[in-house]
Amino acid sequence: MNNEDRKSAHILDSALPVFVRYGFQKTTMADIARTAGISRASLYLAFNSKEELFRAGSARAHRLTMAEVEAVLNRTGDVIDRIAAAISAFQQGLIAPFGNSENAKELFETNMELAEDITIAARSKLIALLSEALGEARERGEIDLAASGGRPADLAALIAAAMDGIKHNFRAGGPSDESMRLLMRILQLALMPESRR
Amino acid sequence: MNNEDRKSAHILDSALPVFVRYGFQKTTMADIARTAGISRASLYLAFNSKEELFRAGSARAHRLTMAEVEAVLNRTGDVIDRIAAAISAFQQGLIAPFGNSENAKELFETNMELAEDITIAARSKLIALLSEALGEARERGEIDLAASGGRPADLAALIAAAMDGIKHNFRAGGPSDESMRLLMRILQLALMPESRR
DNA sequence: GACAATTGGACTCAATTTGTCTATCTGACT
DNA sequence: AGTCAGATAGACAAATTGAGTCCAATTGTC
Numbered sequence: 001m002n003n004e005d006r007k008s009a010h011i012l013d014s015a016l017p018v019f020v021r022y023g024f025q026k027t028t029m030a031d032i033a034r035t036a037g038i039s040r041a042s043l044y045l046a047f048n049s050k051e052e053l054f055r056a057g058s059a060r061a062h063r064l065t066m067a068e069v070e071a072v073l074n075r076t077g078d079v080i081d082r083i084a085a086a087i088s089a090f091q092q093g094l095i096a097p098f099g100n101s102e103n104a105k106e107l108f109e110t111n112m113e114l115a116e117d118i119t120i121a122a123r124s125k126l127i128a129l130l131s132e133a134l135g136e137a138r139e140r141g142e143i144d145l146a147a148s149g150g151r152p153a154d155l156a157a158l159i160a161a162a163m164d165g166i167k168h169n170f171r172a173g174g175p176s177d178e179s180m181r182l183l184m185r186i187l188q189l190a191l192m193p194e195s196r197r
Numbered sequence: 198m199n200n201e202d203r204k205s206a207h208i209l210d211s212a213l214p215v216f217v218r219y220g221f222q223k224t225t226m227a228d229i230a231r232t233a234g235i236s237r238a239s240l241y242l243a244f245n246s247k248e249e250l251f252r253a254g255s256a257r258a259h260r261l262t263m264a265e266v267e268a269v270l271n272r273t274g275d276v277i278d279r280i281a282a283a284i285s286a287f288q289q290g291l292i293a294p295f296g297n298s299e300n301a302k303e304l305f306e307t308n309m310e311l312a313e314d315i316t317i318a319a320r321s322k323l324i325a326l327l328s329e330a331l332g333e334a335r336e337r338g339e340i341d342l343a344a345s346g347g348r349p350a351d352l353a354a355l356i357a358a359a360m361d362g363i364k365h366n367f368r369a370g371g372p373s374d375e376s377m378r379l380l381m382r383i384l385q386l387a388l389m390p391e392s393r394r
Numbered sequence: 395g396a397c398a399a400t401t402g403g404a405c406t407c408a409a410t411t412t413g414t415c416t417a418t419c420t421g422a423c424t
Numbered sequence: 425a426g427t428c429a430g431a432t433a434g435a436c437a438a439a440t441t442g443a444g445t446c447c448a449a450t451t452g453t454c
Contacts, residue, residue, distance in 0.1 A: 021299060026223045028411060039432050044413065102218055225442060236401050241444065 008046055011036045012057045016097065023103035024054060024110040051114050058115035062122040065093030073129055079137035080191070083130055084184045087163050088177075090126060095167050123160065130156035143191035155191075159183070205243055208233045209254045213294065220300035221251060221307040248311050255312035259319040262290025270326055276334035277388070280327055281381040284360050287323060292364050320357065327353035340388035352388075356380070 014036035018027050029050055033043040047053035072085045098104045111119060134152035137143045145151065150158070166179050211233035215224050226247055230240040244250035269282045295301045308316060331349035334340045342348070347355075363376050 022219065022223060026219060029413085030411080040413095041415090041433075042431055045431080049413075050411095226444085227442080237444095238402075238446090239400055242400085245444085247443075 008056065009060065011038070011043065011046055012053070012060050015053060015057055016061075019054070019057070019107060020098060020101045020103065023106045024050075025106065029053075054110065055115045055118070058111055059118050061094060061097075062118050065090060066122055066125055068093060069126060070129060073133050078188075079133055079142055080184055080188045083133060083159065083187075084180070086126075086130065086133075087159065087180060090163070091167065094122075099167075127153070127156045127160050130159055141193060144193040145191065147194070148190050155187075159187075205253065206257065208235070208240065208243055208250070209257050212250060212254055213258075216251070216254070216304060217295060217298045217300065220303045222303065226250075251307065252312045252315070255308055256315050258291060258294075259315050262287060263319055263322055265290060266323060267326060270330050275385075276330055276339055277381055277385045280330060280356065280384075281377070283323075283327065283330075284356065284377060287360070288364065291319075296364075324350070324353045324357050327356055338390060341390040342388065344391070345387050352384075356384075 011032070015027075015032045018031050018035050021027075022031070027050075029043055030040055032053070033040045036043070043053075047056060068089045069086045072089050073082050075082055075085075098107050101107065131152040134143065134145075134155055138145055138152065145155070148155075162183050163180065208229070212224075212229045215228050215232050218224075219228065224247075226240055227237055229250070230237045233240070240250075244253060265286045266283045269286050270279050272279055272282075295304050298304065328349040331340065331342075331352055335342055335349065342352070345352075359380050360377065
């Protein structure tokens with residue numbers, strides 16, 4: 001990571017809590033510069049506009065989170081457990097930081113206006129990663145997809161959809177985690193090879 | 198309470214959480230109107246300006262809180278206990294609603310700009326009420342001021358000063374409550390009549 | 395229908411914010 | 425000391441937002 005990147009990263013890390021506190025609309029570039037400990041002029045050297053800055057923040061959050069998701073999926077262990085951990089990492093990285101904010105709704109809307117493509121790409125990648133993990137588990141005979149009749153990609157999409165549905169009611173410590181755990185248990189049972197039943 | 202007052206009260210009650218959320222500066226009249234469920238035009242029928250609205254809010258909070266403080270002091274029981282309860286009511290009514298907000302500092306500053314007289318008057322009244330309670334307790338022989346050498350007004354001012362000092366570090370559940378309890382125990386010991394020692 | 399209360403919307407004016415630019419400063423390196 | 429790159433304060437125009445006012449239209453009440 002070069003110097004330029006470290007500077008940008010520092011700015012984005014400083015900007016996040018400001019956006020969370022005030023929402024996109026009420027946050028000014030002066031607020032962000034002050035929080036980052038730099039001048040407004042310098043802020044404009046790093047980002048050409050508030051919208052570009054927000055987009056970069058979204059991109060960074062998605063990049064870091066997806067790296068974490070990928071790392072979690074590449075661990076050893078039961079595939080369902082790894083998927084559960086991956087979903088958890090996804091939520092921790094992309095929803096939790098905002099989910100408790102009173103400005104969550106406005107921020108999500110802003111994100112969809114300014115960074116929808118990034119969000120969609122990350123979601124696609126998540127599904128691809130889950131699908132890949134399921135496919136490999138099937139090769140190894142760890143799970144049996146024949147009984148449920150689904151392909152890895154379909155199962156991955158289902159899991160992502162459930163996660164989506166749950167996230168809309170997200171509040172830390174709410175029933176969201178429980179719903180997700182339930183889904184994982186159901187999957188585990190449904191995908192268990194006959195040989196282990 | 199007439200209709201006009203109920204309307205104003207409703208607006209002020211709606212405005213408080215908005216101010217707490219955004220601070221005075223970033224809160225707009227449109228925000229308040231939306232939260233109160235009325236039009237911006239109606240909001241201006243009730244209050245001529247944002248500053249007047251804030252002042253009215255401060256006045257209302259002080260009025261309600263001081264009524265509660267007075268009621269608590271007029272209960273039966275040990276005078277020190279009643280004073281402790283009164284201080285607690287004062288803090289609950291005037292500090293707790295903001296003390297946990299990230300905008301606490303800005304809001305207190307705004308209050309001092311727009312409603313300093315109200316704040317000072319309430320503080321004076323608090324001291325007068327405490328002083329009165331102490332004076333009556335002395336008449337009844339419940340406490341002995343001779344040993345400490347203070348007059349009721351001096352003691353009342355001391356208590357208020359301690360409360361002030363503590364409030365600047367106020368965070369819910371912080372050490373503030375403990376400091377105040379300690380002061381009360383000390384007072385209880387110091388003012389106990391010799392006959393009971 | 396009369397009446398009062400409320401509203402959306404248009405409007406002005408002032409303040410704020412955005413984004414740009416320049417002259418100046420600072421610190422590192424030579 | 426001289427040079428250079430990066431950061432800064434501050435000024436600035438343009439755009440946006442917000443405050444406060446006003447009124448015609450609407451709503452609900454009697």
